[in-house]
Amino acid sequence: MPTPLGHALGGIAAGALVGRAEETSGDRSRSLRWSALFAAVGMLPDLDFLVGAHRGASHSVGAVLLITGMAVLVAPRRPRLWAAIGAAYATHVLLDWLGTDTVAPFGLMALWPFDGAFHISPVELFYPVCRQYWLVECWLSLARAVTVELAVLGPLALLGLLRAGSRRRRSSRPPTATS
Numbered sequence: 001m002p003t004p005l006g007h008a009l010g011g012i013a014a015g016a017l018v019g020r021a022e023e024t025s026g027d028r029s030r031s032l033r034w035s036a037l038f039a040a041v042g043m044l045p046d047l048d049f050l051v052g053a054h055r056g057a058s059h060s061v062g063a064v065l066l067i068t069g070m071a072v073l074v075a076p077r078r079p080r081l082w083a084a085i086g087a088a089y090a091t092h093v094l095l096d097w098l099g100t101d102t103v104a105p106f107g108l109m110a111l112w113p114f115d116g117a118f119h120i121s122p123v124e125l126f127y128p129v130c131r132q133y134w135l136v137e138c139w140l141s142l143a144r145a146v147t148v149e150l151a152v153l154g155p156l157a158l159l160g161l162l163r164a165g166s167r168r169r170r171s172s173r174p175p176t177a178t179s
Contacts, residue, residue, distance in 0.1 A: 001055075001099035002126045003142065004043050006149035009157045010091035011042015016160025019084035031164065041067070041088040045096075055096065055105075060112035064090045095153075099126040125152065 015038025048058040057063060068086035075081050096108050098121050107120030127145035130138035
C-alpha cells in the first residue's frame with residue numbers, strides 16, 4: 001500500500017486535474033491551499049487506523065460518494081469542486097487497490113456498500129509500507145516505496161499543478177479586441 005506521500009501526490013494530481021482554474025488556481029497561496037486540501041483528502045481514508053478497522057468501508061466507492069456528498073453540502077453550486085474532491089478521495093482507493101498488501105485480509109473493501117468482500121489488483125504497482133521502523137531494512141524498503149511513488153505519481157501531480165497554473169494565466173489575460 002502506498003505511503004502517505006503517495007496518497008498526497010495522488011490527491012493533488014486528481015484534484016488539480018479535475019478541478020477548474022477557479023478551484024485550483026489563483027494567487028500562489030490560494031493554489032497551495034487547494035493543493036493542501038486535495039493532499040489531505042487523498043490521505044483521509046487512512047484515518048481509519050485510529051479505530052483499528054483499516055481498509056474497510058473508508059476505502060470504498062461508498063466512502064467516495066459520501067465525501068463527495070459532503071462537498072456538495074459545504075460548497076453548493078460548485079460541481080467541479082465536488083468532482084475534484086471526490087476524485088482526490090478516490091485516488092486513495094485506487095492506489096491501495098494497486099498496492100502490495102502484506103496483512104490479512106488482503107485487499108480493501110473497494111465496492112462497499114454494494115459488496116463487502118476485500119478486493120486487490122493482480123497488478124502490484126506500489127510496494128508495501130514497512131512499519132518496523134527500528135529496522136534498517138524497513139528504512140530501505142520505505143525509501144524504495146517512496147522512490148516508486150515519486151516516479152509514478154510525482155509527474156501526475158506536477159502536471160495537474162502546471163495545468164492549473166496555465167489556466168490561471170489564460171484566465172488573467174485581458175480580452176483581445178476583434179476588428
